[in-house]
Amino acid sequence: MSTSFKLYTFYTSALLLLSLYCQPVSAKVVPAACFTDNMVLQQKAKVSLWGTAKPGGQVIITPGWTKQKYQTKVAADGKWMAKVATPAYGGPYHVSFDDGEKLTLSNILIGDVWLCSGQSNMEMAVGSGAYGVVNADKEIADAAKYSAIRMIKIDNTSSFKPQLDVPVKWPWKVCNSETVKDFSAVAYFFAKKIYDEKHIPIGLISDNWGGTVAEAWTSGTSLKKMPAFADFVKSTENGLTQAGIDEQYKTEVRKWINRSRSNDPGFNDTIANWAQLAFDDATWPKMQLPNFWEQAGVANYDGTMWLRKTVDLPADWAGKEIKLNMQGIDDYDLSFFNGQEVGHTEQFYYPRNYSIPGKLVKAGKNIISVRVFDNSGLGGINKGPLTLQLAADPSKSIDLGGEWTYKQALPLPKLEQPPVHANTPNRPTLIYNAMIAPILPFNIKGVIWYQGESNADRAEEYKTLFPLLINDWRAKFNNPDMPFYFVQIANYNCNDQPPVANWPELRGAQTDALKLPYTGMAVTIDIGEAGNIHPRNKQDVGLRLALIALAKNYNQPAEFSGPMLSSQKIVGNKVELRFAHSQGGLINRNSSDVKGFFIAGKDKKFYPAMATVKGQNVTVSSLAVANPVSVRYNWQNTPEGALYNKDGLPAVPFKIDNWDDIRLDKK
Structure with missing residues (x-):
């Protein structure tokens, strides 16, 4: 199954959920969904509190740590915001909101709040047993001691425009032996180390999404500085719709396929040499179709594959229009009849019904050639029936199933980065708009970040993109000195297998980001698993991030970096x-x-x-x-x-x- 289809299914399901934590129905004043019982607010700051209430009214905020009351007006659109001063760490406290009817949030701690973002290795939960981190059951039992650690989970969603409503999957939870199973493991072990050393309550905003690229987490304002992303960002600003995106995606894929001709051995200049009737494919191996090629003897291959089938046509078909029908191809195809292109489709598993003009059809030997593109997983002409039919009389049909010859052409690493499927969030700025923009007013201590695997095939670009993201977030959070500590991607991919991407160069790009001030990098080259992209040792990852924070933000003089x-x-x-x-x-x-x-x-x-x-x-x-x-x-x-x-x-x-x-x- 292709990556595009799997991502589409996953993301479509995720987008059905946009859950906001519901306050009691009797209260007219409603704080934003990121403010709930059990939350942690940033210490020694003027924190922003915001929400909705009756338009034109006022909201009085009474924090439990001071006798001072804060009053703010409600705008005509029902929105309000206030700045409230917080003390040094401590608690628990309550905060009351009153617009004529009072709403009180309880069990609130004042401490340090860290935004925990990135892709699946940050998203991965502590879990339990064999499905959790190393020694998960012991960690779960130990979590009962850490009620001063709290976490909120931002829901996975995307948007073409910056959003205001905070999409919360679940509200602030107090760490205990039950809730910790759902906590981001890296974030939890990071917080645990800091709390052990400093006994400061730690709030964790778990804002991450597996399989996502860095550009999706960056604002359009910044991405417009990079030519690779500028056109897409500008098009969304100009009102490009999802339907428009779908059409644009098909166009991009077609251009990508055309560009790939230049280094495909099946082409001689602009001529599809391997599609010609006169081409000799006698030395090519054979496979039975319809079938996935991985199930027909070609294991672990992604990229382009040429497939050829010789077919004898009766004399009464000569000069007549015929139809080439193929019911399922994973992912894309470029199809030829007697050396001439007759169709192409840039959709996964979509039926192909190509018309072949009569001038190409002759009695006797004819050749069908299909150049198949597979982006990941299984690939091939994998669903029947495969037929040729007379256009004027579909009852006259020839079965194309059975033996075809094949030749591998361009493995995926030799192809340009393919366009991203239009129905995934892995488009520039889409995740930023929905999952970062709404929480920008929330005061945080800093960011911990674990991402890079999904950009590993574009390491050179990441050298610019990653620092751009860091500076972008600092500007958007209005904190130019905001700590930003990140994980260098771990060892992965057995050395006796072809590398999936240039991970060493991506690690180098991450190291380069240390040139920015107030950054730090946790090296994990020794604690990954060669055959597992989600290594279970998240304890050391969190620990190494915490060592950076302790040294740079908590005045603890200790080594925080490897040699x-x-x-x-x-x-x-x-x-x-x-x-x-x-x-x-x-x-x-x-x-x-x-x-x-x-x-x-x-x-x-x-x-x-x-x-x-x-x-x-x-x-x-x-x-x-x-x-x-x-x-x-x-x-x-x-x-x-x-x-x-x-x-x-x-x-x-x-x-x-x-x-x-x-x-x-x-x-």
């Missing part, structure tokens, strides 16, 4: 590397050799390096490289290096070259 390359020097056939964040010396946790280092000369051929660790330095060399130019460390999807500092934090992967076309992953 990071600070300088390099080429001396003869050796390269001397020095690392910051390595006070007390570097530690190699491999049993014997220091692994993970590769070295290359100007020919760009990398060899495993011999490495010697001494204090804060590592010296690398190889007998195969007389004049080294570059060194890389852990620059693979799933590397083997185990270099740490004395605080148990892993070294940051790095390269000292700018060669983007070199892959170290084993094939």
Whole structure:
């Protein structure tokens, strides 16, 4: 099944739910859905409280931590907002709202509020048993001690325009051994460490969505600065509808398919060579159709595949219009008859009924060629019947099922990034509009972020996009110094399998974002699982994020980063590397050799390096490289290096070259 179909099904279901936490029906004043019992408000701040009430009236707000009352007018559209000063952390308190009828929210704590965003590794819950984090049952039992940690979950939804209503999936919950099962695991372990050290109540806004791209989380205002996204953002601002988006998507896919001709071996210039009747496909392997090609012997292949079928037509068909019918293709197709294109469809599993003009139809041998595009999962001409029919007499039909020849052409990594399906939220700014814009008035301490996997095939773009997102949120939250701490994506994808995307380069783009002030990065290159994109060890992820916050925001002097390359020097056939964040010396946790280092000369051929660790330095060399130019460390999807500092934090992967076309992953 294609990614586009699976995402469409998931997101369509999600968009059916836009749940707001309901206040008692007797109250006319209704705070925004993010304000409920059990919430945490940011300490020592002028927090924004807002909601709706009877137009033209007034709302009196009485916080339980002060005798002061706050009064605000209700606008003609029924909306109101007030700024309320909060003390240092403490509680529990209550807050009353009165517009003639009183509504009181209870069990409120004052502390620090962190926005916890990103994709599925931030969304992943603590869970239970084998379906939860490592030692889930123990963590669940332990959670009873952390009632000062609270979480609210923002619902997954998207919009073409910035929204005001906060889409809450579930309201603020007090952490205990039952509720913690639904908590974002990374966020919970982050909060737990901070609370253990500082005993400050922690509020967590769980605002994340699995499988999403960074541009979907960024405002249109900022995305217009990037040409890749500007046109789409401008079109939504100009009132582009979903129907218009659907048509635009089909056009984009068609252009993408046409551009792919240039490096497809099936084409000779603009001629579809593999579609010609005279082309000899005698050496091509065979498969039975209709079928998914993964079930016909072609495992783990995504990209383009050419399929050919020779068919003998009777003499009375010659010169007459015929129909080519194919009931299901995963995902797209470009179809030919005797070398001439007769149709194309940019929809998954949609019936194809292509007309073939009589001038192409001749008695005897004819050739049908179909170039199939598969974006992920299963692919192929997978649903029958497959037929040719006389257009004037459909009762005359030829069955095309059975043996076809096939040839793999362009694997997915060699294709351009395909257009995103029009019915998913993975379009520029759509998630920002619905899930970030409504909470911008909510005062927060900072952001923790775990995302990148869905942009790993566009690492170069991420170098611009990710800092843009960080600065965008700081501007929108009106806090230029807002802490933004993120997770570098973990090791993933077994080295003996073709890499799904360029994860090392994406990690490098994340490291580059540290050039922005008030940022920090938790390295997880050692705690992923090669065959699991959702590793269960979320304890160390949360811990490493918390170490950054403790050092930078809570005045706790402790190491918060693993060793990071600070300088390099080429001396003869050796390269001397020095690392910051390595006070007390570097530690190699491999049993014997220091692994993970590769070295290359100007020919760009990398060899495993011999490495010697001494204090804060590592010296690398190889007998195969007389004049080294570059060194890389852990620059693979799933590397083997185990270099740490004395605080148990892993070294940051790095390269000292700018060669983007070199892959170290084993094939």
